[in-house]
Amino acid sequence: MEHVILVRYGEIALKGLNRRYFIDLLVKNIKNTLRRFESAKVKKIQGRIIVSINEAELSEAMQRVQKVFGIISISPAIVIESKMDVIEEQAIKMMAEVSDAKTFKVTAKRGDKRFPIQSPEIGRRLGGVILDAFEDLKVDLFEPDFNLWVEVREQTYMYHQFISCNGGLPVGCSGKGALLLSGGIDSPIAGYQMAKRGVELTCVYFHSFPYTSDRAKQKVVDLAKIMSQYCGKIQLYVVPFTEIQTKIVELCPPRQTTIIMRRYMMRIAEMIAEKEGAKSLITGESLGQVASQTMEGLGATNAVANIPVFRPLIGFDKTEIVEIAQRIGTFETSILPYEDCCTIFVPKHPETKPKVSAIEKSEESIQEIMVDMMTTAVSDAEIIIL
Ligand code: ATP
Ligand code: MG
Numbered sequence: 001m002e003h004v005i006l007v008r009y010g011e012i013a014l015k016g017l018n019r020r021y022f023i024d025l026l027v028k029n030i031k032n033t034l035r036r037f038e039s040a041k042v043k044k045i046q047g048r049i050i051v052s053i054n055e056a057e058l059s060e061a062m063q064r065v066q067k068v069f070g071i072i073s074i075s076p077a078i079v080i081e082s083k084m085d086v087i088e089e090q091a092i093k094m095m096a097e098v099s100d101a102k103t104f105k106v107t108a109k110r111g112d113k114r115f116p117i118q119s120p121e122i123g124r125r126l127g128g129v130i131l132d133a134f135e136d137l138k139v140d141l142f143e144p145d146f147n148l149w150v151e152v153r154e155q156t157y158m159y160h161q162f163i164s165c166n167g168g169l170p171v172g173c174s175g176k177g178a179l180l181l182s183g184g185i186d187s188p189i190a191g192y193q194m195a196k197r198g199v200e201l202t203c204v205y206f207h208s209f210p211y212t213s214d215r216a217k218q219k220v221v222d223l224a225k226i227m228s229q230y231c232g233k234i235q236l237y238v239v240p241f242t243e244i245q246t247k248i249v250e251l252c253p254p255r256q257t258t259i260i261m262r263r264y265m266m267r268i269a270e271m272i273a274e275k276e277g278a279k280s281l282i283t284g285e286s287l288g289q290v291a292s293q294t295m296e297g298l299g300a301t302n303a304v305a306n307i308p309v310f311r312p313l314i315g316f317d318k319t320e321i322v323e324i325a326q327r328i329g330t331f332e333t334s335i336l337p338y339e340d341c342c343t344i345f346v347p348k349h350p351e352t353k354p355k356v357s358a359i360e361k362s363e364e365s366i367q368e369i370m371v372d373m374m375t376t377a378v379s380d381a382e383i384i385i386l
Pocket of ligand 1: 180184186187284290
């Protein structure tokens, strides 16, 4: 008898994609999330992925596997030989471990046609054996207290728990994106949503030391670490931004500094995207949330980008974003009170309807020095792998 995690992936998601590539990538991502577990082995069988693992490590491994995108649900299962007497014995054993069930049902699936008994008959036989062994139990096909699942394949998998997971596509199948990751609530969720659709993340954090402290940076590192449980390996660029920001504040009209600063963030993120082979930028912006997130504001930020800018939270309310942040575990870290660079340099009356032409005009005075400053910022960036 062996303990495994039975992994189910979505069939619909497979249609447009190369099925085998998708499954191999999912296997790779599962292996990656379990790399600390020496006993873990991951293999493909028809329509499923099977993770075998020591019983002692099972629940911790399930916690990790559950978070991998591309998985619909998992079940902790027992693997036994595909022989009717062995299956019957195991069914009784599993039933005996349940103390509070009054009713039960057996759902049997024969995946291996070489097995001589058909699915409904396997179910009936096991039901009979259980009824004989436990006098008080009754069968309830519609709302059983306990549903025993039996999948007969080359080996037989028996389980009674379905744990639903996050779905999505395996990270990596949709290419790479550069996420502008601040220490706030929104951008980690923006990254999460894109990773859910298969995007591998390179994160870019603009650090304005000493205006933003080392603790503010650590907070971003911690957020990236939490995200990596879902998103797999994350590369985090910590870009020194103080000089650029100071120059903008010094030489541009106060009302426009936020937008101009955001435009330089996009430009630098795009330079990093190019270096890393990322084909899009991702931000945590949501329409109307703050002064710079009006249509005009987003338009002015967008205008500097030459690759698509994805804003997966554009139509989300803050409460909806917070809900996801709480569910995936980034919220508590995001609300730690360390300053982010934007709040320090925020003007009293920011422009809410900037005109791109006016912004471009203001940028003329700094354009030339910025070329070098941006190159330096990228080459001086610290790269942290999570
Ligand atoms: P968040 O909660 O993600 O910080 P926000 O609501 O504070 O977002 P803004 O400060 O306007 O909104 O930032 C909008 C987006 O710009 C962020 O979601 C993020 O993608 C990016 N961003 C802002 N500040 C930084 C920073 N210091 N480093 C990297 N990206 C940033
Ligand atoms: Mg913020």
